[in-house]
Amino acid sequence: MISIPNGILCAGNLTEDILVWPVDEVVFNTTVWVKDIITSIGGNGANTSYAAAKLGAPVRLAGLVGDDEAGRHVIAQLQGAGVDTTHVRRSELPTPVTVVVVRSDAARTFLHRPGASREAFRDALEFSRELTAGCRHFHLANPFAMPLMRPQAGCTLERARAAGLTTSLDTGWDALGEWLEVIGPCLPHLDLLFVNEEESAKLSGRDDAREGARFFHERGTGTVVVKLGARGCLVSGDGNQFESPAFAIEAVDTTGAGDSFAGGFLAGLRQGLALDQAARLANAAGALSVQRPGATTGLLSYEQTLEWIRSR
Secondary structure (H helix, E strand, O other), rough: OOOOEEEEEOOOOEEEEEEOOOOOOOOOOEEEEEEEEEEEEOOOOHHHHHHHHHOOOOOOEEEEEEHHHHHHHHHHHHHHOOOOOEEEEEOOOOOOOEEEEEOOOOOOOEEEEEHHHHHHOOOOOOOOHHOOEEEEEEEEOHHHHHOOHHHHHHHHHHHHOOOEEEEEEEOOOOHHHHHHHHHHHHHHHHOOOEEHHHHHHHOOOOHHHHHHHHHHHHHHOOOEEEEEHOOOEEEEEEEEEEEEEOOOOOOOOOOHHHHHHHHHHHHHOOOOOOHHHHHHHHHHHHHHHHOOOOOOOOOOOHHHHHHHHHHH
């Protein structure tokens, strides 16, 4: 059973998102009128940290942005949620930017400029006293999004454990198809793995989520949480498996929902919740995220989220 008695150290990418909604068809050499264009934070590391901090967890984020206006905007929003950004470094490359085009049925496509993510974690993350002060848990958010983190993800988690931290990983989608080559070395060093159904199938070769969870357990992972989208999630650990149903809501934009879910789950554990209650809080965070355009704009405080759950 994992435990997060104090702060969370997160490593991951940070982006500025420019979200355009709704766009059901793009025809070149024409003008498409839309309801909204929103600029907000994005990136798996930023979204997850923001969600966990918004829900009351002490969070420190390690990552890289450009020394530009977009980077300053992202940092300001994270700090506004309570995230410690003292270990977010600056790069000569521009801050990553993603244009998120959202259809009226909440489907999305991304136009992404990696920018500073191309050199994030060029130097291995060392778990110094300064970096880990006040933190008892390390979360790695989508190593696939950071090219230089791919080959060192496993040893990064191993070093985190050696420093006395419990560990978690949210896999993300691998556009390069390296899947188990990157995630395989991580599995023996994980107390908690977040993965969605499609990612689980790619990694394990098993279409059934429960069988996928067994695959990860066999390779040394403690607790496995499989995100099932509109059906909620499957939690597997300590010889027990259960599903936590999703909340019935109308999705507007699913950008960042998985990150909000992971941040919610970690915040729940930090609050001392049992796995089933942490899963319910995570489902709520994911549901709140998708009801408004933007990865984090729909998120609420811990008490407000509990009140929202009670009202359902």
